[in-house]
Amino acid sequence: MLRQKANLYWVGAILAIFIIFPILFTGYSNLKRAEDAKKEGDFAAASQAYAQTAKFFFWQQGLYEQAGINAVKAGNFSEAIPYFQKQATLSEEGWYWFCSAHLQLGELDAALSVCGEGVNQYDSAELYSLLAFTYRTQKKWDSEMRALTEQARLDPSDAFIAYRLGLLLTLYAPDAALPELTRASALNPEVDSAAQALRTALAVSSQLSDPSMKLVVVGQTFGLVQDWELAQAAFEQALQLDEKNAEAWAWLGEAKQQTGGDGSVELDKALSLDRSSVNVRALRGLYWSRQGKYEQMLAEYLLAARNEPQNPRWQASIGEAYMKLGDLVEALTAYQRAVELAPTEAEYWRLLALFCVDNNVQVETLGMQAAQQALVLAPNDPAALDVLGYAYLSTGRYANAEETLNLAIELEPQLYSAHLHLAITFLAEGNRAAAFNSLTYVRDAEGAGVYRETARQLLDKYFQ
Numbered sequence: 001m002l003r004q005k006a007n008l009y010w011v012g013a014i015l016a017i018f019i020i021f022p023i024l025f026t027g028y029s030n031l032k033r034a035e036d037a038k039k040e041g042d043f044a045a046a047s048q049a050y051a052q053t054a055k056f057f058f059w060q061q062g063l064y065e066q067a068g069i070n071a072v073k074a075g076n077f078s079e080a081i082p083y084f085q086k087q088a089t090l091s092e093e094g095w096y097w098f099c100s101a102h103l104q105l106g107e108l109d110a111a112l113s114v115c116g117e118g119v120n121q122y123d124s125a126e127l128y129s130l131l132a133f134t135y136r137t138q139k140k141w142d143s144e145m146r147a148l149t150e151q152a153r154l155d156p157s158d159a160f161i162a163y164r165l166g167l168l169l170t171l172y173a174p175d176a177a178l179p180e181l182t183r184a185s186a187l188n189p190e191v192d193s194a195a196q197a198l199r200t201a202l203a204v205s206s207q208l209s210d211p212s213m214k215l216v217v218v219g220q221t222f223g224l225v226q227d228w229e230l231a232q233a234a235f236e237q238a239l240q241l242d243e244k245n246a247e248a249w250a251w252l253g254e255a256k257q258q259t260g261g262d263g264s265v266e267l268d269k270a271l272s273l274d275r276s277s278v279n280v281r282a283l284r285g286l287y288w289s290r291q292g293k294y295e296q297m298l299a300e301y302l303l304a305a306r307n308e309p310q311n312p313r314w315q316a317s318i319g320e321a322y323m324k325l326g327d328l329v330e331a332l333t334a335y336q337r338a339v340e341l342a343p344t345e346a347e348y349w350r351l352l353a354l355f356c357v358d359n360n361v362q363v364e365t366l367g368m369q370a371a372q373q374a375l376v377l378a379p380n381d382p383a384a385l386d387v388l389g390y391a392y393l394s395t396g397r398y399a400n401a402e403e404t405l406n407l408a409i410e411l412e413p414q415l416y417s418a419h420l421h422l423a424i425t426f427l428a429e430g431n432r433a434a435a436f437n438s439l440t441y442v443r444d445a446e447g448a449g450v451y452r453e454t455a456r457q458l459l460d461k462y463f464q
Helices: 002-040 043-056 063-073 077-086 092-104 108-121 125-137 141-154 159-172 174-187 189-206 211-224 228-241 246-258 264-273 278-291 294-307 312-325 328-341 346-359 363-377 382-394 398-411 416-429 432-444 450-462
Strands: none
Touching: 043 063, 043 077, 063 077, 063 092, 077 092, 092 108, 092 125, 108 125, 125 141, 141 159, 159 174, 159 189, 159 211, 159 228, 174 189, 189 211, 211 228, 211 246, 228 246, 246 264, 246 278, 264 278, 278 294, 278 312, 294 312, 312 328, 312 346, 328 346, 346 363, 346 382, 363 382, 382 398, 382 416, 398 416, 416 432, 416 450, 432 450
């Protein structure tokens, strides 16, 4: 009997080996294949191999998580989500990629739910960054601010986090904004000019007694730093405080145009509330300019100038309107009137010079003198250097143009108009290689705006 039991034991053991060994072998083979594929950057193969391994090594934690992470890295977002859901517990990294998969699929509510679960388990700057991004995508600015506050606590060395948090605090908690903006400037000098504009807005708005106008000032500054979505939120808040604030309506119209809307309803509402407001007139003039209706544009600026006859800004805008209407005589008169009203402000001399060069009006005399005067008043202004270089180019002084335009680009590397003028200078000098490099730089630059199309046209013309 004892011998019989022993024989049965060995038979069972041998059978177990024959059953278990192939499972173990297949599992370890799949695991090695997964790790090799991950090292080689073949994330799709790695994901599939990890998922296969998880079927054999069901007791081992983290395999479905790895399958999900590698699926996300491979761009297979829908495939990744069930893997994460099969995993009993996720690591901080797992929660991050789980949330990322939902974000990539545009499933914002699911992303918020997953990120929320993740931060309940891990005090993670990376997860808070995804939360902040998701709230920003949903335009839930106050929720984004709260997520960024936590992210900044965990990652105090990131200048963008500090700047973005300072931006949101400027709208929702202005008393707390200044330290974050100052910290952003200290961490990265590149954000200093925008941070300084916001600090100035805080100082100006703090002097105002009208809460609605405080928000208008804040919104204007958001526009200045090119965050028009937040600007729109500021103007809408201003109108909640005072629905008869004409400037808030006008600026809301501008913000809507900047974010792809029409804005005409808001501008008409602003005019109905205050027909004498120069700012309402100015923003309406800008609207008509974008619509290509230059007679209406001119009418708005003439009314603004009638209310503020000593303001050079309106004369420059009148000059622009006349120029677009083709009346160069009246345009020149308006630009000259602007510099008469503000002889020490470089910007109006620069606009006069630019008008002369663009329209070939008295370039050798008035245009060149105006460009030189602008540079005298603002010797380190890249825009003034650009216009002087443009004037040199227009009058055939190519060596002077090249030197001056290079100085402008050295001061402001992303001054695309200067790059374009330099490319034309190179073409005039016969330096095709340098011209090609400058034009392709402008054509491929994300922020080059209208200059991208001009660069593309010149490349098609000279390098086909």
